[in-house]
Amino acid sequence: MKKIILLIAIVLIALFGYFSYQPETSQVQRPRVIPNVVVGKVEMMPIRDEVEALGTGKAFESIIVTSKVAEIVNQINFEDGDIVEKGSVLVLLRNDEQKAKVAVTEVKLAENLRELDRISTLVSSKTVAELEHDRLQSLIDTTRAEVAQANAALNDRIIKAPFAGRLGLRQVSVGSLVTPGEQISTLDDVSKIKLDFSVPERFIQELKPGKLVEAHAVAYPGRVFKGVVTSIDSRVNPETRAVLVRAVLPNADFSLLPGMLMKVKLIKQSREALLVPEAAIIPIQNKHFVYTVNEDNKVVQQQVTLGIRSRGWAEITEGLAAGEQVIIRGILKVRPGDEVKVQQAENFKFAQVEEMETSA
Template structure:
């Protein structure tokens, strides 16, 4: 009987001690029950591109150095630095008084010979004048016309005009200057669109097809992309660099891009849809790759995946994940498969997570 009473007393004391411990657990015991917060991302299809990066230099669509064809004094300069000009617009007028006089003389000769030919035509028909006289006058007319064309050409050479529409460079001459052939007057560039030349390693030759998309950026315009297409590919590979020059064309309606600019280029070899996840979600273990998922019961699951193309900050998953599944991208180190978690779609500004999932301001 005493033994039974002793057992009952000890059992009661043990139960009382258990209840006391349960009611008076310390901070560590309470912290162990906290469900950790994790940040998840939804697996979704996104555009993925296979691209080649390079550095390129811009060229004007058309470019010319304006010079004179003859030696003559400048009569007037009709442009300013940086002007936009139309095709055929007069840029420089050279002195041309002598040439205009020669044109007038040549026109008078042509008219005089034509009147004389008309006068004797009837006489030749009536056989009053020999046909050789008519032939002589016809030759004189042809010669006078040739002299007229020569004089008009010399007169045109005194007018220096824009060969195409574009933007002028800096003016290099002044009124009264004596120009000689080859003297630089200014430059003219058509930059309504620009050419972009860049080098690509020869191993990509099969992908270099005219019409491929390119994206380019310039230091002068941070954050802005200029879109163009491959125009042509050089017919030779540089034997020193083992690279081939590719030329792309980029529309430039606002004239932001100027010849000679250095640009970072991305040649888009292929574009397609793929299942992408942030790179921070991948857990590499030896040669295998895993991710942690959050299921419908807010429990962590480990899943082996197959990794495809990688791009900056993102990884393509070709197998192991379905669209719409929630993948843990932050807080991976504080959870294990089977743990209960509190998933959040994004990290809140100003909130930090400790090792046990608690938040602090």
């Protein structure tokens, strides 16, 4: 037993001596690789405070073309979708009886006027009583009213466009009987489009006529329709807590049609501000920081105060000045005080685009 214990002790001493007297291997320290980062310059750029909403387009003026009287259609002077001017005759209804009444009343008026002229000299010479003159004058006034009434009945058989616009589909044919209120067609003034959209009530103080809007329609991807706010509803919807705003968009080429759903951007305010890419912002608890690169290519951490954020950009109200370089890619690879190799953001974007095109 003593021999075994002695043998174990000798082995342990030998191992300890072996490891204790091993020559130290020279560790080759590799030089630290300087990381590449992508930077962007802090610049003064236009920024807009916007409110986004959905709106429905309406014709600037819109009516249903109909008749005031029940009558037979004699003539139709338009086709589906025609663009007409104000006062254009659209439909003629049967009007023979009304023409005859106009002729009769005009004859009566002419006769009464001749009679008045004939007795005027007699009244002056006291040959005819003044009462007869007054009777004829009253008869003339009555006949003139009858002429106006007959002309009005005749005009009711002539249906005209009250304003310039585009007609819809024709709903009647020659020879058909139309009745009051029956739709003959529609007429829309689409040279301008009314765009109604709802805005949350918290923005009411910033709403006023003259504000600019930009609208997008699904039918025209990439096209922006610009307009101006013309009016704001006097009531807030108690269910949605929003107020209805109306803007007017020019539509000279008639691209927009009534009833279109449009995405609207109401531009509350437009101004110049210091902007950085949102990727440069480092949130730590309730504070925000950015990494800048100084003249020696060293990383500096700076606390900033943010303003508005919009589509990948952040406004800097405090902490940076125009022209400074902030790191927007490679933030996780560096710490304050590290030396870095700088690559401009434009080159990075170009490389990214080429890589995407190549992979496609």
